[in-house]
Amino acid sequence: MVTIAVTSEPADEPRVAVSPDTVKKFTGLGALVRIEQGAGLRSRFSDEAYRAAGAEVVGKSEALAGADILLKVRRPSVDEIKALKPGAIVAGMIDPYGDRAELDALSATGATLFSMEFMPRTTRAQSMDVLSSQANLAGYKAVVDGAAMFGQALPMMMTPAGTVPAAKAFIMGVGVAGLQAIATARRLGAQVTATDVRPATKEQVQSLGAKFIAVEDEEFKQAQTSGGYAKPMSAEYQAKQAELVANHIKNQDLVITTALIPGRPAPKLISRAMIESMKPGSVIVDLAAERGGNTEMTEPGKIIETANGVKIFAPLNLAGTIAVNASSLYARNLLAFLETMIDKKEKTLAVNWDDDLVKGTLVAKDGQIVHPNLATKTA
Numbered sequence: 001m002v003t004i005a006v007t008s009e010p011a012d013e014p015r016v017a018v019s020p021d022t023v024k025k026f027t028g029l030g031a032l033v034r035i036e037q038g039a040g041l042r043s044r045f046s047d048e049a050y051r052a053a054g055a056e057v058v059g060k061s062e063a064l065a066g067a068d069i070l071l072k073v074r075r076p077s078v079d080e081i082k083a084l085k086p087g088a089i090v091a092g093m094i095d096p097y098g099d100r101a102e103l104d105a106l107s108a109t110g111a112t113l114f115s116m117e118f119m120p121r122t123t124r125a126q127s128m129d130v131l132s133s134q135a136n137l138a139g140y141k142a143v144v145d146g147a148a149m150f151g152q153a154l155p156m157m158m159t160p161a162g163t164v165p166a167a168k169a170f171i172m173g174v175g176v177a178g179l180q181a182i183a184t185a186r187r188l189g190a191q192v193t194a195t196d197v198r199p200a201t202k203e204q205v206q207s208l209g210a211k212f213i214a215v216e217d218e219e220f221k222q223a224q225t226s227g228g229y230a231k232p233m234s235a236e237y238q239a240k241q242a243e244l245v246a247n248h249i250k251n252q253d254l255v256i257t258t259a260l261i262p263g264r265p266a267p268k269l270i271s272r273a274m275i276e277s278m279k280p281g282s283v284i285v286d287l288a289a290e291r292g293g294n295t296e297m298t299e300p301g302k303i304i305e306t307a308n309g310v311k312i313f314a315p316l317n318l319a320g321t322i323a324v325n326a327s328s329l330y331a332r333n334l335l336a337f338l339e340t341m342i343d344k345k346e347k348t349l350a351v352n353w354d355d356d357l358v359k360g361t362l363v364a365k366d367g368q369i370v371h372p373n374l375a376t377k378t379a
C-alpha cells in the first residue's frame with residue numbers, strides 16, 4: 001500500500017497540500033493518507049473531515065515515518081525528508097530558484113523531489129498547473145483587496161442625489177492572474193484597461209469587455225516565446241512603453257500589476273515619477289512583489305502610502321489569504337499529478353520516468369539535482 005504523508009506548513013503559509021476531497025480520492029486509489037493533526041485548520045479543513053474521508057490523523061513524526069510520498073505546499077525541511085522511506089517522492093512548490101544551498105541539502109537526502117512550479121504548460125497538464133490555479137485566485141483577490149483599500153465606489157451609480165462615476169482600473173500583465181483581475185474588476189463595475197507585451201492578449205482583453213492599450217510595434221509582434229511566455233523587451237521598447245504608461249496611469253484609480261518573465265526579476269513598469277503623478281487615494285496592488293515588484297517603490301510584503309497619498313500593496317502570498325479555495329485547487333493539482341504515478345490495479349507506486357510531466361518537474365533524484373534549469377551549482 002502506498003503511504004502518503006502530509007504535514008503542517010510554516011506559520012506564514014495557511015495552505016495545506018490535501019483536502020478532504022483529495023484524501024477521499026487517494027483512499028479510493030488504495031493509498032493511505034497520514035496527516036498531521038491540525039494541518040488543515042487554517043484552510044478550514046478539520047481533522048474530523050479528514051478522518052471521515054479516510055485519512056489517519058496523527059502526530060507529525062507518525063505521519064512521516066517510512067512514508068512513500070510527502071505532499072507539501074512549501075519546501076519541506078531536511079529532517080522531514082529524512083523521516084520518510086529512502087528515495088521517497090516529495091512534491092510541492094519547492095521554489096526551485098530559491099535558496100540553492102538548502103535545495104542542495106534536500107537533494108542530498110536522496111529523495112525524489114518534484115517542483116510543481118515546473119509543470120509544463122501543456123493541455124494534459126492543465127489540471128496539475130499550480131501556477132495557474134493559484135494565480136487565478138490571486139488575480140481575483142488583488143482586485144477585491146485593492147477595491148477595499150481604495151475607499152471609493154467602483155461602479156457608476158446614477159442616483160436621485162447625483163451620479164457616482166465609475167472607477168478606472170488598469171491591469172498590467174495579462175497572464176492568468178491579469179485575466180482574472182480584469183474579469184473581477186469588470187464585475188465590480190470598474191472601467192477597465194489592460195496592457196501586455198504579448199499580442200495574443202489583445203483579443204483576450206477585448207473579449208472580457210476591457211480596452212487594450214500597448215505599444216504595438218514590430219517588437220511587440222515577436223514578444224511571445226514558443227512556450228507562451230513574454231520575452232524581456234529592448235531598452236527602446238521599454239522607453240516607448242514607459243511613455244504610454246505615464247500618460248495613462250495618472251488618471252487611474254486602481255492599478256493591478258502582474259508582469260513577469262520566467263526566471264528573471266520582475267520588469268519595472270511603474271517609475272517613482274509615474275506614482276507621483278497619480279491621484280491621492282489611488283491604489284496599486286503589485287502581484288509581482290515576490291520577484292521584486294513591477295514598481296520602483298514596491299516594498300515586498302508591505303503596504304506603503306506615498307507622500308502624494310498613493311497606496312502600494314505588495315502581497316507575497318495572496319492566494320494564501322483565501323486558503324480554503326487555494327488549498328482545494330492546489331490539492332486537486334497534486335492529486336492529478338500523483339494519480340499518474342500510482343498503479344490502480346496493483347496499488348503500488350509506478351512512476352513513468354519517460355513521461356514529459358515527470359521529466360519536466362523532477363528536480364532531484366538519487367542525491368543529484370537533475371533538472372536542466374538548475375544544472376549550475378551556485379553554492
Ligand code: NAD
Pocket residue numbers: 120121122123125126129131132135172173174175176177178195196197198201227228229230231233258259260261262267269
Ligand atoms: P506570467 O505570470 O509569467 O506573466 C504574467 C504576464 O506578464 C504575461 O502575460 C506576460 O506576457 C506579461 N508581461 C511580461 N513582461 C511584461 C512587460 N514588460 N509589460 C507588460 N506585460 C508583461 O504569465 P502566466 O500567467 O504564467 O502565463 C504565461 C503564458 O502561459 C500565457 O500565454 C498563458 O496563456 C499560458 N498558459 C498556458 C497554460 C496551458 O496551456 N496549460 C496554462 C497557464 C498559462
